[in-house]
Amino acid sequence: MSGYAVVVGGGIGGLATAIGLRRIGWEVTVLERAAVLDDMGAGISLHANGMRALDALGVGEAVRRAARPQYTGGTRTPGGGRLARMDGAALERALGTPIVGIPRAALHRALRAALDAGCVVTGAEVTAVDLSDPRRARVSTAIGSGSGGSTREADLVVAADGVRSRLRALVAPGHPGPAYSGSTVLRAITDRPLMLASDFELTWGRGAEFGHIAFADGRAEWHAVLNSPPGVRFPDPLAETRRRFGGWHAPIPALLDATRPGAVLHHDIHELVTPLPSFVAGRLALLGDAAHAMTPNLGQGACQALEDAVTLAAALAAESGPGRRRTASQPGAAPGVDAALVRYDAERRPRSQAVARAARQAGRMGQRLSHPLAVALRDTALRVAPSGVTVRAILRHADWTAPRLTPPTAAPGS
Incomplete structure (x- = not known):
């Protein structure tokens, strides 16, 4: 048995979903609104659960080759004092794989390389999804500017269209949508390699955070998070970051000096504070930020999307019994999709x-803490905490076992 799926959104979650569905024998089309896949973005840390998901998708080794393991680092004060130490080796012993740091662009390339040419359709604006038929969904799409549109019928539609998902309303019509977290983030990748003493580091001040992720090629991603009203933008984001963080400990000034002004990205952080009552409706499934957009404080956003992708594919494979193989032009009533x-x-x-x-x-x-007393109490608690506390906190979310992805067995003679 195979089905045909349309995945809306060509980000990490959407591409991973396409790979997972292809591995269980489904045909997939990914519809990406952007006309050009320019691989913009900064860096990302992938915890063990994310790497296990990538292994299940068959792309784990490709990602590891492009990534840098995170063994050293931790949390500091703006003056450089140590608050907590990250023991990457202990995490690797416990989970079998270290946390890794990788440019988002490199992760996107590794995912796209695992898909057939033509699987991802760019410049495709999804204008409507019709779920009125319980056996199939109809996806209407506008391609390009003034070039008309098309309609696809699919056994399944996966909405991986991000925090501002327009398809979320089909699952939860009265949901208030994403809420501003109270924080905004500026981030960039350095233009040149640097000699860094740690693989990953966070520095906490009052209502502010600065962090970096070192990459395999010697460059690094940095991010600066500020408590701020939504929508505030700076004429010169790099200059503003220097003003706010230039006096913090090394290597923060060097990271900023190695950054081209035009490379700085600035985004407000939104999340789904009101949890969704369901991730599915009819033949539509929400995935990644469309389903559970979260703040980046645990580094789990992308990892959870990867878990979604593998879990969805495994559920489809497990619930689909033997049946007749169909093509994308013959969708409808794929066995086991509803279950x-x-x-x-x-x-x-x-x-x-x-x-x-x-x-x-x-x-x-x-x-987020900004009151001096609250910051002092936080810093003291981190300093006196046993060394294993940080490891246990990471294990709480990263210790996830990925299901195996195997195609369902076809009936004899099918």
Whole structure:
């Protein structure tokens, strides 16, 4: 048996979903609104659960080759004092793989390389999804400017269209949507390699955070998070970052000096504070930020999307019995899809929403704190905490086992 799926969104979650569905024998089209895949973005840390998901998708080794393991680092004060130390080797012993740092562009390239040419359609604006037929969905698309549109019929539509998902309303019509977290982030990748003493580091001040991720080629991603009203933008983002963080400990000034002004990205951080009552409706499944957008305080956003992708594919494979193989032009009533979506929702919604709550709480107790007394208490608590506390905190969310992805067995003679 195979089905045909349309994935809306060509980001990390959407591409991973396409790979997972292809591995279980489905045909997939990814519709990406952007006309050009320019691979913009900064860097990302992938915890063990994300790497296990990538291994299940068959791309783990390709990602590891492009990534840098994170063994050293931790949390500091603006003056450089140590608050907590990250023991990457202990995490690797416990989980079998270290946390890795990788440019988002490199991760996107590794995912796209695992898909057939033509699987991803760019410049495709999804204008409507019709779920009125319980056996199939109809996806209407406008391609390019003034070039008309098309309609696809699919056994499954996966909405991986991000925090501002327009398809989310089909699952939860009355949902308030994403809320501003109270923090804004400026980030960039350095233009040149630097000699860095740590693989990953966070520095917490009053209502502010600065962090870096070292890459395999010697460059680094840095991010600066500020408590701020939404929508505030700076004429010169790099100059503003220097003004706010230039007096903090090394290597922060060097990271800023190695950055081209035009490379700085600035985004407000939004999250789904109100949890969704379901991730599915009819033949539509929400995935990644569309389902559970969270703050980046635990570094779990992309990892949860990767978990979603593998879990969805595994549920479809497990719930699909032997049947006749169909092509994309013959969708409808793919065996087990409805049961698989129920299973996907039951497995993914509680876990991902719990991680989102934990990320929000981590931000409130970390970067978001601004009162001097609260900051002092936080810093003291981190200094006196046993060395294993940080490892256990990471294990709480990163210790996830990926299901195996195997195509369902076809009936004899099919």
